[in-house]
Amino acid sequence: MNVIIRGQTRPYRTVTFDANRNAVLLIEQRLLPHQFEIAATRDFRETAAAIRDMIVRGAGAIGAAAAYGLAQGARAFRGRDLKKFSRHVEQVYDTLQSARPTAVDPVNAMNDVRHAMRRGKSVEEQQAIALAAAEEFANEDVQHCEQIGRHGAKLICNGTRILTHCNAGWLAFVDVGSATAPIYAAQAAGKKFHVFCDETRPRSQGATLTAWELAQQGISHEVIADNAAGHLMQRGEIDLVIVGSDRTLGRTGEVANKIGTYTKAVLAKRHGIPFYVAIPLSTIDWKLKSGFDIPIEERHESEVLGAWGAISNRQSGRRAYVRVANPTSGARNPGFDVTPAELITGVITPAGIFKPQELWKCRRALGFGG
Amino acid sequence: MNVIIRGQTRPYRTVTFDANRNAVLLIEQRLLPHQFEIAATRDFRETAAAIRDMIVRGAGAIGAAAAYGLAQGARAFRGRDLKKFSRHVEQVYDTLQSARPTAVDPVNAMNDVRHAMRRGKSVEEQQAIALAAAEEFANEDVQHCEQIGRHGAKLICNGTRILTHCNAGWLAFVDVGSATAPIYAAQAAGKKFHVFCDETRPRSQGATLTAWELAQQGISHEVIADNAAGHLMQRGEIDLVIVGSDRTLGRTGEVANKIGTYTKAVLAKRHGIPFYVAIPLSTIDWKLKSGFDIPIEERHESEVLGAWGAISNRQSGRRAYVRVANPTSGARNPGFDVTPAELITGVITPAGIFKPQELWKCRRALGFGG
Numbered sequence: 001m002n003v004i005i006r007g008q009t010r011p012y013r014t015v016t017f018d019a020n021r022n023a024v025l026l027i028e029q030r031l032l033p034h035q036f037e038i039a040a041t042r043d044f045r046e047t048a049a050a051i052r053d054m055i056v057r058g059a060g061a062i063g064a065a066a067a068y069g070l071a072q073g074a075r076a077f078r079g080r081d082l083k084k085f086s087r088h089v090e091q092v093y094d095t096l097q098s099a100r101p102t103a104v105d106p107v108n109a110m111n112d113v114r115h116a117m118r119r120g121k122s123v124e125e126q127q128a129i130a131l132a133a134a135e136e137f138a139n140e141d142v143q144h145c146e147q148i149g150r151h152g153a154k155l156i157c158n159g160t161r162i163l164t165h166c167n168a169g170w171l172a173f174v175d176v177g178s179a180t181a182p183i184y185a186a187q188a189a190g191k192k193f194h195v196f197c198d199e200t201r202p203r204s205q206g207a208t209l210t211a212w213e214l215a216q217q218g219i220s221h222e223v224i225a226d227n228a229a230g231h232l233m234q235r236g237e238i239d240l241v242i243v244g245s246d247r248t249l250g251r252t253g254e255v256a257n258k259i260g261t262y263t264k265a266v267l268a269k270r271h272g273i274p275f276y277v278a279i280p281l282s283t284i285d286w287k288l289k290s291g292f293d294i295p296i297e298e299r300h301e302s303e304v305l306g307a308w309g310a311i312s313n314r315q316s317g318r319r320a321y322v323r324v325a326n327p328t329s330g331a332r333n334p335g336f337d338v339t340p341a342e343l344i345t346g347v348i349t350p351a352g353i354f355k356p357q358e359l360w361k362c363r364r365a366l367g368f369g370g
Numbered sequence: 371m372n373v374i375i376r377g378q379t380r381p382y383r384t385v386t387f388d389a390n391r392n393a394v395l396l397i398e399q400r401l402l403p404h405q406f407e408i409a410a411t412r413d414f415r416e417t418a419a420a421i422r423d424m425i426v427r428g429a430g431a432i433g434a435a436a437a438y439g440l441a442q443g444a445r446a447f448r449g450r451d452l453k454k455f456s457r458h459v460e461q462v463y464d465t466l467q468s469a470r471p472t473a474v475d476p477v478n479a480m481n482d483v484r485h486a487m488r489r490g491k492s493v494e495e496q497q498a499i500a501l502a503a504a505e506e507f508a509n510e511d512v513q514h515c516e517q518i519g520r521h522g523a524k525l526i527c528n529g530t531r532i533l534t535h536c537n538a539g540w541l542a543f544v545d546v547g548s549a550t551a552p553i554y555a556a557q558a559a560g561k562k563f564h565v566f567c568d569e570t571r572p573r574s575q576g577a578t579l580t581a582w583e584l585a586q587q588g589i590s591h592e593v594i595a596d597n598a599a600g601h602l603m604q605r606g607e608i609d610l611v612i613v614g615s616d617r618t619l620g621r622t623g624e625v626a627n628k629i630g631t632y633t634k635a636v637l638a639k640r641h642g643i644p645f646y647v648a649i650p651l652s653t654i655d656w657k658l659k660s661g662f663d664i665p666i667e668e669r670h671e672s673e674v675l676g677a678w679g680a681i682s683n684r685q686s687g688r689r690a691y692v693r694v695a696n697p698t699s700g701a702r703n704p705g706f707d708v709t710p711a712e713l714i715t716g717v718i719t720p721a722g723i724f725k726p727q728e729l730w731k732c733r734r735a736l737g738f739g740g
Contacts, residue, residue: 033696196702199674199695201571201595207675207695215698223701225571225674226596227630231666231707234632260597262604266640267633296601304569304595305577307677309692322679322692325569325577326403328585331593332566337601 001170001184003036003216012038013175015056015064015138019131022075024068026056029171033212034310034319044073044092051099051106058172059105059246059283060141066096066106067134070113074130077123085123089114105282109137138174144280145176147350152182152242152278153189155348160186160193160239163229166200166258167209168244168278178278179244180213182348187219195221196238198229200258202303202333226260233271241268241275242348246336247294248277250284250363253341253356254291259334265343277339277356278348284359286368291338301331371540371554373406373586382408383545385426385434385508389501392445394438396426399541403582404680404689414443414462421469421476428542429475429616429653430511436466436476437504440483444500447493455493459484475652479507508544514650515546517720522552522612522648523559525718530556530563531609533599536570536628537579538614538648548648549614550583552718557589565591566608568599570628572673572703596630603641611638611645612718616706617664618647620654620733623711623726624661629704635713647709647726648718651737654729661708674701 002009016025018040024047028037039055041047047069050056056065073092077085093110100106116133120126156162168179176184183195195214200206207223214221224232232238241264247256255261255277268275288294305325311318325331341356351365359366372379386395388410394417398407409425411417417439420426426435443462447455463480470476486503490496526532538549546554553565565584570576577593584591594602602608611634617626625631625647638645658664675695681688695701711726721735729736 033699034693197699199571201569201597204694207699211696211699215696221699223674223695223699225629225703227571227628227633227707228702228704230633230636231629231704232702234707258597259595259601263597263600263633263637266600266637270636304593306679307692307694309676309694310697311690311692320681320690320692322677322681322690323404324574324677324679325593326581326585327680329567329577329581329591329593332598332602333595334598334601337597337604 001175001213001217005036013138014061014171015068015174017068017071017131017134022072024050024065024072026050026065027171028055029057029209030055032171033208043076044069044095047072048095048099051096059103060145060173060280061171062100062103063105063109064134064138064141064174067109067113067137069096070110071130071134074117075127077127080123082123085126089117108282112137141174141280142176144350145173145178145181148178148278148280148348149176149181149185151353152276152348153185155240155274155276156182156186156191156193158192161196161237162193163196163198163238163241163264164210165198165206165243165261165264167205169210169213171209171213172244178280179242180210181278182242183219184217187217193220195219196229196232197221197223198226198260198264199223200260201226204307205258229264230267233267233273238273241273243277245277245279245283247285248279248283248347248359249288249291250286250359250366250368251289252291253344253347253359255339255344255356256291256294256336257339259337262337262339265339269343274345275343276346276348277344281349281351281367284366284368286363291340294338296337297335299333299335301333304331304333305329371545371583371587375406383508384428384431384541385438385544387438387441387501387504392442394420394435394442396420396435397541398425399427399579400425402541403578411442413446414439414465417442418465418469421466429473430515430543430650431541432470432473433475433479434504434508434511434544437479437483437507439466440480441500441504444487445497447497450493452493455496459487478652482507511544511650512546514720515543515548515551518548518648518650518718519546519551519555521723522646522718523555525610525644525646526552526556526561526563528562531566531607532563533566533568533608533611533634534580535568535576535613535631535634537575539580539583541579541583542614548650549612550580551648552612553589554587557587563590565589566599566602567591567593568596568630568634569593570630571596574677575628599634600637603637603643608643611643613647615647615649615653617655618649618653618717618729619658619661620656620729620736620738621659622661623714623717623729625709625714625726626661626664626706627709629707632707632709635709639713644715645713646716646718647714651719651721654736654738656733656738661710664708666707667705669703669705671701671703674703675699
């Protein structure tokens with residue numbers, strides 16, 4: 001998507017590769033929205049560190065970063081001994097996988113690359129295939145998001161007022177995003193509409209990342225406190241809700257997503273407002289049989305007890321943490337919640353829009369062989 | 371209630387009067403929870419400034435501050451001329467009223483004091499009556515809150531997990547508070563329970579003031595993000611919700627309170643969790659016929675776009691504002707919302723607990739003559 005730098009609009013992807021320098025290029029997401037910088041990792045160890053330290057975050061984006069990181073590591077190998085090369089590639093794989101051990105996307109992405117490499121008969125051939133396969137993975141991520149956008153854009157009309165929660169935007173993918181894909185597609189179709197971004201405490205990804213994205217794209221938007229959505233719905237000021245998902249259960253249609261998603265779904269149901277979840281197929285979990293079996297990560301209490309921001313209002317303002325809450329109080333900090341299928345109007349996928357209760361019935365169309 | 375200062379527990383009221391120094395003593399609420407200080411206003415103009423600048427806030431607390439301010443101004447008069455004295459008192463009244471022109475409590479409180487003063491036959495007598503009447507107003511505020519506590523404490527058992535929103539605590543009154551009154555009364559009765567404080571973005575009164583209050587009283591509590599209550603209810607971790615109210619409509623039972631209250635009421639209804647509103651009688655509006663007629667204040671966007679806190683974690687940490695959101699994004703910031711009667715289990719008043727739909731039928735018991 002576009003980034004405005006000193007008044008100039010330029011297209012960027014979250015993750016790309018510089019073949020000449022053998023470097024993975026990443027938007028430094030920890031500095032957003034106050035600074036825009038591209039980090040270039042010089043070797044696969046730096047790429048693993050970038051994934052671990054959340055320079056890059058989001059399912060699709062870390063998948064692509066790991067795929068590129070594997071190619072980067074493979075291309076750094078000197079010599080013609082295929083056995084030594086294979087051992088080296090395994091080491092690169094393990095290093096990149098251990099950067100975010102519970103994430104599934106880096107593993108899937110690197111398996112794709114490794115599988116493709118087997119076609120190569122020499123080190124040199126395998127190195128070339130590795131990069132081509134990583135590029136293909138990244139391009140497919142973009143295509144899937146664009147397909148989500150095509151299907152979801154039909155839900156947006158001129159004047160639609162959309163609520164979104166957290167960041168399931170292009171920063172979480174290679175480009176376009178999932179929940180934001182219909183928004184960008186509707187804009188490309190010339191529609192005029194407005195987006196309310198839940199600030200999404202405690203980590204404020206809506207106020208920081210989603211608001212930044214929409215501002216770069218020139219989309220009309222406002223940040224609201226998480227407390228305000230109910231009031232705006234009651235007064236008839238929200239027409240449509242679109243969110244992303246970290247895990248969607250194929251068997252039940254339950255959706256795990258950032259804490260607060262469930263609350264917005266309950267409010268939307270009460271007010272008869274359509275509530276959509278936009279997901280790539282890779283986030284569908286075909287195994288689990290109940291949302292109560294999804295482990296809910298309990299995160300550090302400091303996130304709830306304070307806030308990160310810029311001391312001055314300028315883009316280059318120094319970032320600091322302020323303790324907001326009473327210094328002698330503790331906090332509970334569940335990171336995710338689970339929304340039942342009955343509250344979800346539809347699931348927007350690259351293969352079309354499905355009712356959450358129909359995912360299992362339509363599993364073949366959704367790429368599940370079982 | 372109690373305040374812990376350097377390990378020592380001492381009782382304080384939010385607003386008191388020092389007759390020797392003719393000074394109104396106020397807990398400096400703008401510095402909480404990071405610093406505890408008592409501000410002493412030397413004359414009625416300083417008291418008016420303290421109300422205007424929110425050193426003291428909350429319905430009952432600013433009522434008492436204005437009553438004491440009127441007595442303070444009256445007592446500063448030198449001379450025996452009753453006519454000159456009366457003109458002086460009117461000037462004091464106008465100055466104090468203009469500090470928070472839309473608030474009703476200072477007006478009611480000062481009218482009580484002025485009415486009582488008419489009994490005095492000399493300047494000296496009227497000065498003495500003014501102080502006595504202000505003390506009486508403050509004591510009545512405390513008594514009403516204690517009565518709320520007595521009725522509400524019955525709702526709390528050993529092990530009850532209570533959710534509260536914003537600060538309707540003793541800092542908003544002279545002492546005890548409204549939503550917190552049942553909590554303090556249950557504690558005094560020896561019950562053991564737990565309180566979840568919604569942080570209450572954007573101004574974070576739950577994380578700052580309510581959490582501070584509960585910590586001073588030694589009550590088990592945790593701060594949660596406003597997004598987390600739905601998840602905790604879904605997992606069966608909340609048994610009871612108690613909130614305050616800025617205005618309750620006597621004719622319809624609708625409750626205006628801090629933004630986010632409506633959302634919590636919708637969630638509580640879905641999960642069959644009792645939802646109570648605790649109010650002194652002075653916040654019942656017997657005139658308005660619909661919650662949609664309650665003007666909803668739209669506050670400054672900077673509240674949503676950033677946060678105030680302490681740079682270091684110590685009580686004396688320097689306070690600073692950090693800009694959290696994207697610097698080129700704006701915000702909507704409605705300050706209040708309206709909860710319909712059907713979502714409210716009961717209204718806890720000094721006169722007992724009423725169903726919100728029964729307020730009008732019981733208006734005589736609730737002190738409304740009409």
